[in-house]
Amino acid sequence: MTELRFNELRGEVVDYAIHRQERTFLPARDHCPLDPTRAGAPVTEIPFPSFEIAVFDNRFPAFESPHGAAEVVVYTDDHDASFASLPARRAQALMWVWRQRYTELGARDDIQYVYIFENRGVEVGVTLHHPHGQIYGYPFLPPIAEREHEADVRLGGCAPCTLLARELADRTRVVHETASTVTYVPHAARWAYEAHVVLREHRASLLDCEAGELADLAAALQGLARGYDALFDRPFPYVMAVHQAPTGGGPAIAGAGHLHVEFYPPLRTAEKLKYLAGSEQGAGTFISDTLPEDSAALLRAAIARAPMRGEGGS
Amino acid sequence: MTELRFNELRGEVVDYAIHRQERTFLPARDHCPLDPTRAGAPVTEIPFPSFEIAVFDNRFPAFESPHGAAEVVVYTDDHDASFASLPARRAQALMWVWRQRYTELGARDDIQYVYIFENRGVEVGVTLHHPHGQIYGYPFLPPIAEREHEADVRLGGCAPCTLLARELADRTRVVHETASTVTYVPHAARWAYEAHVVLREHRASLLDCEAGELADLAAALQGLARGYDALFDRPFPYVMAVHQAPTGGGPAIAGAGHLHVEFYPPLRTAEKLKYLAGSEQGAGTFISDTLPEDSAALLRAAIARAPMRGEGGS
Numbered sequence: 057m058t059e060l061r062f063n064e065l066r067g068e069v070v071d072y073a074i075h076r077q078e079r080t081f082l083p084a085r086d087h088c089p090l091d092p093t094r095a096g097a098p099v100t101e102i103p104f105p106s107f108e109i110a111v112f113d114n115r116f117p118a119f120e121s122p123h124g125a126a127e128v129v130v131y132t133d134d135h136d137a138s139f140a141s142l143p144a145r146r147a148q149a150l151m152w153v154w155r156q157r158y159t160e161l162g163a164r165d166d167i168q169y170v171y172i173f174e175n176r177g178v179e180v181g182v183t184l185h186h187p188h189g190q191i192y193g194y195p196f197l198p199p200i201a202e203r204e205h206e207a208d209v210r211l212g213g214c215a216p217c218t219l220l221a222r223e224l225a226d227r228t229r230v231v232h233e234t235a236s237t238v239t240y241v242p243h244a245a246r247w248a249y250e251a252h253v254v255l256r257e258h259r260a261s262l263l264d265c266e267a268g269e270l271a272d273l274a275a276a277l278q279g280l281a282r283g284y285d286a287l288f289d290r291p292f293p294y295v296m297a298v299h300q301a302p303t304g305g306g307p308a309i310a311g312a313g314h315l316h317v318e319f320y321p322p323l324r325t326a327e328k329l330k331y332l333a334g335s336e337q338g339a340g341t342f343i344s345d346t347l348p349e350d351s352a353a354l355l356r357a358a359i360a361r362a363p364m365r366g367e368g369g370s
Numbered sequence: 371m372t373e374l375r376f377n378e379l380r381g382e383v384v385d386y387a388i389h390r391q392e393r394t395f396l397p398a399r400d401h402c403p404l405d406p407t408r409a410g411a412p413v414t415e416i417p418f419p420s421f422e423i424a425v426f427d428n429r430f431p432a433f434e435s436p437h438g439a440a441e442v443v444v445y446t447d448d449h450d451a452s453f454a455s456l457p458a459r460r461a462q463a464l465m466w467v468w469r470q471r472y473t474e475l476g477a478r479d480d481i482q483y484v485y486i487f488e489n490r491g492v493e494v495g496v497t498l499h500h501p502h503g504q505i506y507g508y509p510f511l512p513p514i515a516e517r518e519h520e521a522d523v524r525l526g527g528c529a530p531c532t533l534l535a536r537e538l539a540d541r542t543r544v545v546h547e548t549a550s551t552v553t554y555v556p557h558a559a560r561w562a563y564e565a566h567v568v569l570r571e572h573r574a575s576l577l578d579c580e581a582g583e584l585a586d587l588a589a590a591l592q593g594l595a596r597g598y599d600a601l602f603d604r605p606f607p608y609v610m611a612v613h614q615a616p617t618g619g620g621p622a623i624a625g626a627g628h629l630h631v632e633f634y635p636p637l638r639t640a641e642k643l644k645y646l647a648g649s650e651q652g653a654g655t656f657i658s659d660t661l662p663e664d665s666a667a668l669l670r671a672a673i674a675r676a677p678m679r680g681e682g683g684s
Contacts, residue, residue, distance in 0.1 A: 063523050064529055066514070069655060070558045074657040081642075118649065118657045181645025192649060199654030200380070215378055220594050244377035244384045272573075288678035297652025320651050326529035328395075331495025332646055334487035335432065335506060337634050338611025340513030341383060345390040345434045347373075 068199045079116035081183045090186035092133045107133050109153050122166045123305040125193030135186050140281035147274035155262035163304030167193035169201050179322045197305040203307050216314035220254045231343025232279050232359050236272035241352040247325040248346035254316040260301035283359030288326035295320040304340045382513045393430035395497045404448045419589035422468050436480045439507030449500050454595035461588035470577035474522050476617030481507035483515050483616045485488050491607025494635045511619035519623050530628035534568045543666040546593050546673050550586035553667040562638040562660035568630040574615035597673030602640035609634040
């Protein structure tokens with residue numbers, strides 16, 4: 057069902073999953089496959105009248121056992137909620153679900169890298185609006201995990217630890233802090249409002265975190281997501297990427313990493329998108345028209361004014 | 371005006387060009403800055419009543435002398451034309467203009483890599499519809515040029531030469547040929563309708579090509595672009611990326627390369643776009659729902675049925 061091919065010129069694997077042509081595309085509001093199953097109505101992906109968090113295999117997987125995994129993580133049975141609007145306890149529970157999936161998928165011999173992410177908004181190609189994320193278990197070490205390992209080697213130690221120390225010394229790009237986490241726009245952000253949420257202590261993965269750290273991580277991620285929604289007073293599209301230690305890839309790499317969550321929002325103004333075009337696609341160099349210090353100032357203010365506990369929709 | 375920063379986690383330079391926030395964005399049809407200047411009307415970027423091909427410095431440059439270059443190449447004074455619809459002689463002349471710019475920019479000490487490209491269509495963020503391309507002179511070796519050099523090292527010789535030989539032996543993905551060029555969908559295409567136009571002989575750059583090869587290259591590029599427009603019977607968006615040997619970057623890299631032109635079209639069906647989302651942005655792995663052999667068959671047929679000499683709009 058899926059096929060991996062090595063792209064020589066780019067030095068990377070491309071994954072072909074032809075059956076994904078048939079995947080559900082922006083269904084009508086009352087045909088959401090991630091809604092709970094209501095009495096008398098057809099069964100959805102979740103055969104229960106209500107639920108808290110649901111995890112199941114993607115029906116249109118990019119990777120399939122025993123050559124990787126593709127799972128869906130539904131955050132809530134409320135179709136109109138968002139990650140930002142989840143109650144704090146639910147967001148905390150999600151961190152434990154992520155941790156459990158990282159552990160279970162990471163233990164599999166066919167999985168080298170467990171990657172938890174969320175695509176939010178039609179601007180990044182979302183096909184289902186119901187609040188959910190995904191988990192891919194890659195049967196190889198993907199390029200960006202390799203790049204992060206190269207950064208560790210280049211900096212002579214944990215790169216996220218080094219970069220966090222620099223950001224805390226500089227402070228101009230720090231936008232939010234909790235006891236266990238720091239959120240900042242990176243010094244060389246590729247996206248106008250890119251932000252990273254980083255654990256203060258060196259933690260390779262969610263598995264190494266204490267309960268208080270997981271709670272702080274949930275609060276930091278929600279704080280940032282709410283700040284994004286407040287920034288332009290509109291639901292803010294993003295890719296949320298949880299970067300953790302590879303669970304395979306050889307002894308030099310497996311287990312080496314530092315848990316951090318990167319957000320890539322495609323908006324550069326309230327209405328204008330950043331497109332990946334000639335320079336980004338054909339040369340690999342991002343051209344940005346926004347200085348990280350300027351977007352950090354706007355984002356810091358947006359996080360400060362965003363409601364800390366939203367229960368409604370976004 | 372521009373600032374380069376090194377992104378440690380990705381191992382790549384990001385370019386900040388803040389003044390680009392002010393760049394002209396989809397102006398009204400009768401205010402096109404790339405039109406010729408008409409009698410009694412305000413002066414455009416091109417102060418002549420008609421022209422063939424115009425090259426000038428980008429008013430909103432991503433790179434500026436003496437730290438690189440950013441030029442605009444206007445293909446015609448006909449606002450409603452397209453690269454595909456240019457007369458064959460004009461397309462041939464364009465190859466000579468590209469060659470001249472590669473030579474002149476490549477000779478500059480502050481430029482390591484000359485990159486000629488075209489963004490076509492609002493789907494890839496085009497801000498001016500008038501047919502034109504761009505040339506960036508990077509003051510560093512960009513990541514994809516590095517990846518191509520790594521492929522040469524990995525394959526123990528010229529990677530495009532090796533890949534071309536494989537495609538010609540296999541033939542299932544070849545879509546068009548001229549005496550000097552082969553066009554194919556690569557074995558591990560990242561985009562559904564990605565195609566590469568490759569010189570049969572080893573040519574590091576346009577500078578090494580004979581006149582007949584430049585004419586064939588123009589015909590091959592136009593043949594592909596017309597095939598794209600015929601594929602779904604609509605103007606087909608793409609990024610066209612001319613890859614040539616770096617003109618700097620050290621003795622191991624400068625001059626090493628093989629001229630080829632890569633097209634990255636964002637469409638995966640007549641109406642559906644491929645978005646770069648979680649896997650592509652956060653892991654670096656493309657997930658495709660289209661097999662290269664299948665898209666090659668469709669593209670081959672589209673090129674065969676496309677008019678070989680269109681003079682009208684696209």
